[in-house]
Amino acid sequence: MRGDPGNFEVLTPTSLPEALRLMSEAALDQDSPLLKPLAGGTDLMVLMEMGALQCERFLSLHAIDELRSFRPEEDSVAIGAAMTFSRIRTEAILREEFPLLCEAAGQVGALAIQNRGTLGGNIANASPAADSAPALLAYDAELEIVSQSGTRRIPYSAFHTGYKEMQLRPDELIRSILLPRKWKGCHQSFRKVGARAAQAISKVSFAGVLRISDGLIQEARIAMGSVAPTPLRCVHTERALQGKKLDFSAIGRAKEALFKEISPVDDIRSNREYRLRVSLNLIEDFLLSARK
Amino acid sequence: MSAPKKISLHCTVNGEPRELNAYPMARLLDVLREDLRLTGTKEGCGEGECGACAVILNGELVNSCLVPAIQVQGAEILTIEGAANHPIAAQVQEAFLRHGGVQCGICSPGVILAAANLLSHDKAPSEADIRESLAGNLCRCTGYSKIVDSVAYAASDLKGTRS
Ligand SMILES: Cc1cc2nc3c(=O)[nH]c(=O)nc-3n(C[C@H](O)[C@H](O)[C@H](O)COP(=O)(O)OP(=O)(O)OC[C@H]3O[C@@H](n4cnc5c(N)ncnc54)[C@H](O)[C@@H]3O)c2cc1C
Ligand code: FES
Numbered sequence: 271m272r273g274d275p276g277n278f279e280v281l282t283p284t285s286l287p288e289a290l291r292l293m294s295e296a297a298l299d300q301d302s303p304l305l306k307p308l309a310g311g312t313d314l315m316v317l318m319e320m321g322a323l324q325c326e327r328f329l330s331l332h333a334i335d336e337l338r339s340f341r342p343e344e345d346s347v348a349i350g351a352a353m354t355f356s357r358i359r360t361e362a363i364l365r366e367e368f369p370l371l372c373e374a375a376g377q378v379g380a381l382a383i384q385n386r387g388t389l390g391g392n393i394a395n396a397s398p399a400a401d402s403a404p405a406l407l408a409y410d411a412e413l414e415i416v417s418q419s420g421t422r423r424i425p426y427s428a429f430h431t432g433y434k435e436m437q438l439r440p441d442e443l444i445r446s447i448l449l450p451r452k453w454k455g456c457h458q459s460f461r462k463v464g465a466r467a468a469q470a471i472s473k474v475s476f477a478g479v480l481r482i483s484d485g486l487i488q489e490a491r492i493a494m495g496s497v498a499p500t501p502l503r504c505v506h507t508e509r510a511l512q513g514k515k516l517d518f519s520a521i522g523r524a525k526e527a528l529f530k531e532i533s534p535v536d537d538i539r540s541n542r543e544y545r546l547r548v549s550l551n552l553i554e555d556f557l558l559s560a561r562k
Numbered sequence: 563m564s565a566p567k568k569i570s571l572h573c574t575v576n577g578e579p580r581e582l583n584a585y586p587m588a589r590l591l592d593v594l595r596e597d598l599r600l601t602g603t604k605e606g607c608g609e610g611e612c613g614a615c616a617v618i619l620n621g622e623l624v625n626s627c628l629v630p631a632i633q634v635q636g637a638e639i640l641t642i643e644g645a646a647n648h649p650i651a652a653q654v655q656e657a658f659l660r661h662g663g664v665q666c667g668i669c670s671p672g673v674i675l676a677a678a679n680l681l682s683h684d685k686a687p688s689e690a691d692i693r694e695s696l697a698g699n700l701c702r703c704t705g706y707s708k709i710v711d712s713v714a715y716a717a718s719d720l721k722g723t724r725s
């Protein structure tokens with residue numbers, strides 16, 4: 271059944287401190303209904319239309335400038351959680367140093383979705399198919415999470431704890447996504463496999479980064495979407511590559527490790543068999559392209 | 563909890579300042595169609611997939627079925643009703659008429675605004691650029707070829723009028 275917009279209240283703080291105070295009050299008051307952040311609405315408005323929203327009150331982030339800022343620093347860049355995919359894919363520093371994130375941003379939905387959808391929303395929506403996730407995992411992203419009681423940082427790889435479960439309290443907001451500036455010059459690639467190029471949620475997605483010098487893999491990052499209950503950093507596959515020469519036996523061992531560590535399932539978009547086979551092809555393609 | 567109230571909303575639609583009352587989570591699509599009676603904006607899927615409801619919000623293409631009213635406070639909105647007075651959108655409309663870019667017409671408001679949005683940013687798009695910027699607009703009639711041709715003609719018409 272279709273949701274009735276008359277059922278929902280929306281708060282519109284104009285600063286982060288005000289937003290955090292409202293979140294904290296709502297979380298402390300037993301009688302107050304849950305207060306849910308609303309960013310671009312590209313996930314939440316669909317749920318509302320389906321009559322599937324579990325809450326009655328929203329805190330819209332659109333008037334909080336700070337959440338939309340991009341702050342490059344010496345060792346890392348901070349992407350405001352409410353930055354849209356369109357802004358991410360056109361930000362010069364990101365294009366140069368974090369191309370996988372920009373490519374992923376350019377493959378979310380289509381232009382009208384990229385103009386509204388935000389990185390923070392993609393993360394907190396917590397889909398195992400979220401297109402930003404593999405790139406964030408491969409780049410060692412950290413999340414800066416804020417509440418009225420302070421700020422904490424956690425590695426993105428520790429954020430998702432199970433299907434749609436995450437380390438985020440009801441009084442907290444994701445403030446920014448931090449990326450260490452250490453990947454320039456590495457061999458890297460993002461691939462999204464879906465039913466069509468636009469407007470399709472991934473069947474499988476892949477991000478890989480290799481730092482190769484003196485003929486050896488000094489550092490490897492492999493991450494995938496839609497092959498486990500959460501976006502997955504493939505640490506065993508990385509270990510099979512670390513310190514190795516990129517020859518056919520290393521590629522074989524990486525494929526074996528990947529096969530063991532992913533656990534894709536059947537769902538409406540694809541099935542386990544297909545996802546397994548595509549995953550192995552993607553890692554092989556990536557490693558072969560790094561030999562050229 | 564107090565019952566949700568309608569908010570008073572000010573925005574500029576097709577160059578005209580408008581004021582109205584709407585629920586904060588009302589879809590911009592419904593505000594346009596029901597409250598402002600601007601029924602040129604169409605509803606296809608209601609979930610962001612088809613682009614029939616596309617409008618230009620503060621210079622960016624959006625699907626109005628996914629935009630809550632509260633987020634357009636103070637905004638500038640261009641709908642298909644404003645296209646004739648918009649230098650680029652008007653040329654696009656003209657090209658669609660001349661080159662068969664419209665058949666049943668249900669996708670056309672969104673397609674024309676998506677094309678106008680492209681040509682506002684890129685004066686000489688390639689066919690691939692045109693296809694990418696229309697990828698979020700579904701058309702069940704034309705098979706897209708005539709749409710893509712119409713946009714290409716509009717681009718060259720615009721170049722003609724400018725030089
Ligand atoms: C047609 C269509 C196509 C799509 N295609 C893709 C696709 O190809 N790939 C893909 O990955 N996704 C896709 N999506 C899903 C969606 O666009 C993305 O997940 C988007 O990033 C969500 O961001 P948003 O700002 O719109 O989130 P919202 O809908 O505003 O919020 C989503 C969730 O995040 C929470 N949230 C938002 N911001 C914060 C914050 N700062 N702190 C804490 N919680 C927060 C909200 O409470 C909510 O639970 C598509 C959606 C549609 C409608
Ligand atoms: S009705 Fe809005 S995208 Fe289909």
Ligand code: FES
Binds near residue numbers: 668700
């Ligand atoms: S002209 Fe009929 S859907 Fe496009």
